Amino acid sequence: MKIFSSKQLYEADKVTIEKEGIPSYNLMERAGGYVYEWMHKRLQGQPVPIKVFCGIGNNGGDALVIARLLLKNGYNVDTYIVDCNDKRSTDFLKAYEALKNEVKKWPEIIKGVENFPEISPQDIVVDGIFGIGLNRCPEDWVKALFVKINESKAYTLSIDIPSGMYGDRGLDKDDIVVHSTFVLSFMSPKLAFFLPETGKYINMWDTIDIGLDPEYLATTPSDVKLISKPEIQQMYKGRSQYTHKGMFGHSLIIGGSFGKMGAVQLASKAALRAGSGLVTAYVPQIGVPILQTALPEVMVETDNFNGKVFEEIDFQTEANAIAIGPGMGTDEKTVAAMESFLKSQKAPLVIDADAINIIAKRPALMKQVPALSILTPHPGELERLVGKWDDDFDKLEKTAKFAKNHNVIIVIKGAHTITVYDMQLYINTTGNPGLSTAGTGDVLTGVITGHLAQGYHPMEAAMMGVYFHGLAADVAVNQYGIEGLIAGDVTEFLGRAVMSLFEKPEQEGAQAPPQQ
Numbered sequence: 001m002k003i004f005s006s007k008q009l010y011e012a013d014k015v016t017i018e019k020e021g022i023p024s025y026n027l028m029e030r031a032g033g034y035v036y037e038w039m040h041k042r043l044q045g046q047p048v049p050i051k052v053f054c055g056i057g058n059n060g061g062d063a064l065v066i067a068r069l070l071l072k073n074g075y076n077v078d079t080y081i082v083d084c085n086d087k088r089s090t091d092f093l094k095a096y097e098a099l100k101n102e103v104k105k106w107p108e109i110i111k112g113v114e115n116f117p118e119i120s121p122q123d124i125v126v127d128g129i130f131g132i133g134l135n136r137c138p139e140d141w142v143k144a145l146f147v148k149i150n151e152s153k154a155y156t157l158s159i160d161i162p163s164g165m166y167g168d169r170g171l172d173k174d175d176i177v178v179h180s181t182f183v184l185s186f187m188s189p190k191l192a193f194f195l196p197e198t199g200k201y202i203n204m205w206d207t208i209d210i211g212l213d214p215e216y217l218a219t220t221p222s223d224v225k226l227i228s229k230p231e232i233q234q235m236y237k238g239r240s241q242y243t244h245k246g247m248f249g250h251s252l253i254i255g256g257s258f259g260k261m262g263a264v265q266l267a268s269k270a271a272l273r274a275g276s277g278l279v280t281a282y283v284p285q286i287g288v289p290i291l292q293t294a295l296p297e298v299m300v301e302t303d304n305f306n307g308k309v310f311e312e313i314d315f316q317t318e319a320n321a322i323a324i325g326p327g328m329g330t331d332e333k334t335v336a337a338m339e340s341f342l343k344s345q346k347a348p349l350v351i352d353a354d355a356i357n358i359i360a361k362r363p364a365l366m367k368q369v370p371a372l373s374i375l376t377p378h379p380g381e382l383e384r385l386v387g388k389w390d391d392d393f394d395k396l397e398k399t400a401k402f403a404k405n406h407n408v409i410i411v412i413k414g415a416h417t418i419t420v421y422d423m424q425l426y427i428n429t430t431g432n433p434g435l436s437t438a439g440t441g442d443v444l445t446g447v448i449t450g451h452l453a454q455g456y457h458p459m460e461a462a463m464m465g466v467y468f469h470g471l472a473a474d475v476a477v478n479q480y481g482i483e484g485l486i487a488g489d490v491t492e493f494l495g496r497a498v499m500s501l502f503e504k505p506e507q508e509g510a511q512a513p514p515q516q
């Protein structure tokens with residue numbers, strides 16, 4: 001699914017109006033009408049108190065349409081105009097007129113804190129104060145209203161985007177955002193929904209199709225895409241009957257050091273469960289008995305030294321995919337070994353954990369990294385690689401430029417893992433906070449490597465790896481719970497995750513995990 005920018009959504013609006021030859025107000029009626037229907041389907045006429053807060057732009061206009069339709073259909077509604085600006089958009093004024101003409105209960109005007117109504121936890125709040133047109137931090141009294149809504153604990157339905165959140169940029173230090181129980185977003189979710197600094201204000205979201213021009217939407221390229229079941233189904237190859245292990249590639253996992261051999265075990269086993277025909281682990285000598293005991297299916301190679309870390313990386317395995325980094329440490333001897341290893345590599349690698357930290361310490365090493373290699377940093381590792389960022393949008397920009405400059409794929413791990421390549425962002429929709437536990441990153445490395453070994457393109461390997469890793473965790477929490485989940489469980493459920501790819505259709509829209 002494409003995620004459109006605010007600019008593209010305004011353009012889609014314009015194109016639709018021109019092509020259909022309709023007044024722009026019709027789109028507002030459509031948008032408000034669909035939100036009303038969504039609410040009515042759930043409320044079924046219940047007399048629950050609904051407080052509709054309207055701004056003065058088109059988001060406020062949408063909210064006025066919703067308020068009018070609710071009132072006309074007998075709902076218990078109070079409407080408020082949050083008079084934060086002397087301006088009024090033209091369509092807002094039309095929606096205002098329509099409301100005044102059609103219902104008896106007119107909106108109250110809020111000009112400051114003294115006009116705030118009481119909001120109880122039993123109320124439903126409709127948040128139509130600001131949409132994607134917010135362009136600066138609102139005044140203090142408006143922010144105080146956001147705080148009041150948030151403190152009320154009322155169910156809060158935000159229209160298009162939570163008020164206070166910008167569509168295409170991060171928050172400033174003084175910004176305050178309405179905490180949405182549910183966001184109904186028009187046509188496309190907004191990028192901000194998936195980034196940690198802004199996504200945390202959203203509990204759940206869904207999109208509403210307001211009938212913008214299909215041709216514009218189909219032909220307009222988007223730099224941001226949401227990756228869910230349909231996209232993965234298209235990549236997945238499956239297997240025919242007449243196969244043998246040699247057809248599914250040989251993965252080599254390079255890593256491990258004294259006390260951190262588990263990372264290589266986790267990655268190696270995950271590569272097998274992801275379908276790699278053969279897996280070899282390359283570890284320091286002290287790791288050999290550990291690996292050989294723990295994982296009978298995995299072969300082991302080692303260096304010619306007897307230390308706690310690598311001193312060289314030299315192997316016989318003819319691998320189809322190589323991962324380097326899990327549990328490897330950043331000892332100077334390992335750094336030297338990695339340096340000469342990189343020089344000898346031509347095919348894309350999977351580079352994780354300490355291998356990323358070593359590159360961050362010696363940026364010149366990036367020149368040796370083969371094109372289309374996949375780097376899988378968590379936020380700390382990413383910062384070491386691309387430098388500090390101001391906010392999440394800045395982080396994405398810095399990462400995209402870094403990936404472009406070096407022609408590599410970067411998998412930014414987190415609640416919504418984002419795969420970055422060639423200035424494009426691919427946002428994953430699976431996974432849950434159960435993954436916030438030691439070793440799940442090692443499992444991800446193994447899964448991606450397993451896919452790469454089977455001949456998937458590095459971008460497919462990265463996106464499928466991230467998707468199945470998250471999905472396996474989603475299945476596994478049903479058995480172990482969020483807190484109980486450990487990294488090895490993710491590996492155990494990888495098979496189930498793949499099987500579910502062709503089970504019942506996915507629900508429309510994705511849901512963010514519940515926030516604390």
Ligand SMILES: NC(=O)C1=CN([C@@H]2O[C@H](COP(=O)(O)OP(=O)(O)OC[C@H]3O[C@@H](n4cnc5c(N)ncnc54)[C@H](OP(=O)(O)O)[C@@H]3O)[C@@H](O)[C@H]2O)[C@@H](O)CC1
Nearest residue numbers: 013028057058059085130131132133134135136137138160
């Ligand atoms: N194609 C679609 O998706 C469709 C979208 N639709 C809806 O339109 C919404 C976008 O509407 P919008 O452009 O009027 O923006 P919105 O957020 O309502 O308000 C902007 C107003 O607020 C003002 N303003 C800004 N910041 C401010 C501040 N800090 N403090 C005070 N004022 C501030 C700004 O004024 P200015 O900056 O010029 O002073 C301007 O007057 C969108 O989210 C969706 O709900 C549907 O109706 C139809 C199809």
Ligand SMILES: Nc1ncnc2c1ncn2[C@@H]1O[C@H](COP(=O)(O)OP(=O)(O)O)[C@@H](O)[C@H]1O
Nearest residue numbers: 378413414415431432433435438439440441442
């Ligand atoms: N709250 C969350 N929701 C979804 N995925 C998560 C969450 N927390 C962590 N993850 C995932 O778990 C993995 C953690 O990786 P990492 O931090 O490298 O762990 P480790 O170094 O212990 O292996 C990543 O794939 C990340 O996307």
Ligand SMILES: [K+]
Nearest residue numbers: 127130161163
């Ligand atoms: K809003």
